[in-house]
Amino acid sequence: MTFYFPFHLVSVSPWPVLMSFSVMSMMINLLMMLNESNFIMVLLNFLLMLLLMFQWWRDVIREGAYQGSHLICITAGLQCGMVMFILSEVMFFFSFFWGFFHLILSPSVEMGNQCPPMMGEAFNPYNIPLLNTVILLSSGVTITLCHHAFLSNKFKVSLLMIIMTLSLGVIFTSFQFFEYKESGFTISDSMYGSIFFLSTGFHGLHVLIGSIFIYINTVRMKNKEISSFHHFGFEACLWYWHFVDVVWLFLYIFVYWLIY
Template sequence: MAVQSSFWPFLVSLVLFSLMSNLALWFHLKLSFTMVLFPGLLLVTTSFLWWKDLNRESMIGYHTHKLEVSLRVAMLLFILSEVFFFVSFFWAFYDASLSPTIDVGMMWPPKGIVTLSVYSVPLLNTIILLTSGITVTWAHHSIMNNYFNKSVFSLGITVVLGVYFLFMQWVEYNEAQFSIADGVYGSTFFMATGFHGMHVMVGTIFLFYVLLNLVDCKLLYNHHFSFEAAAWYWHFVDVVWLILFISIYWWGSL
């Protein structure tokens, strides 16, 4: 039986457009943060319902081999689009840091900017994400070998590490002695790390949803694409953070 057309992709696109538009207006102080928070929560809700529909179709048996291949290609293309999204932030950062203008004192970091210690929260967050990459791989290995308890335990640890990373990111932002309004350094720092944090939040929610399916025995060693998609996304988030750590936190503070 064929999969019927879904309105979720179109709806998620509209919500995402609304979120990015409101975010841009909030940066220019033309909207309250509530107008950013609402579409953000709506994006999480619609994405969750979309994943739920996909999972239901898969369990019923609607997903043929051809459709599964299409889903894998779609996920890879989505991650590729995210790569170029972050390339824009790294491009802006290196353009400003490799040839600092007179506006920032012809130096990098700009004059007056007190950078964060690379060996404090940034290093801890690096360890957290690298560890989460190991635990999500452990979970995949456990699923492939039908180790139910180990897969639940390791995936649960991954979710906890994701939440802990977000908490430490919030602590770091509160400790920072500069803001997003402090010139090109502040804007590139908070845009790059902030959007990465948003991706960690989405990835954590995605992994938590997969964990619920795993506990409900909806994932099998030969039937777990939702987990693979979440794991690919999580490894992508890990790689982006490593580049952020090396570029902005370490090299950018020398």
């Protein structure tokens, strides 16, 4: 008598333990960079993490797309894991907003009892921040149109929409780089400077990671590795990108517009 068992045995993989060591090394190198202003090791560590992500994701894609191991129960587990990951990211940014509201509602004496304190000129929310808001919200629209077109088996339209989304993500990152370059204050200028650059900087990092996520799904879509009924990797990318959009809306309203 045979029993149906929906799970598969994952092959032995070195990527989880190597990625954990890489993340630990990245944190150490970031601390060294802040003290010694040496970006070389951080750059090399980042390239190593990209290589490990490529190898790990390659194995997962092979299991789902070619070996047929990702059945309904497996996909449900992956969906649950992605939801838990996004919730952990929500709490991550919640800590920044908690510190920000504590700062503006109860500014300390060291800040002159006002927020923002007397320092360099604050960013005008109607310049680059507003443009970036329009760009990121537009990317949310294009990736949603891509999803609907993909479900309708309109692969050319979906490929065009996801390329537009990737382009908008790159443009957003470029404008944020120019914004940082022209900033009138730094991360060491009071608590406001620290919270501003930490919150917007980590959001920019999430946009960069999301852009890599979208690029991988663009390649998979072009190679016909996903279909309209088996494409959880693309759905996870969609959830992540919408999460990035929502976080940016809160950042724009509170960190840019409310303070100005």
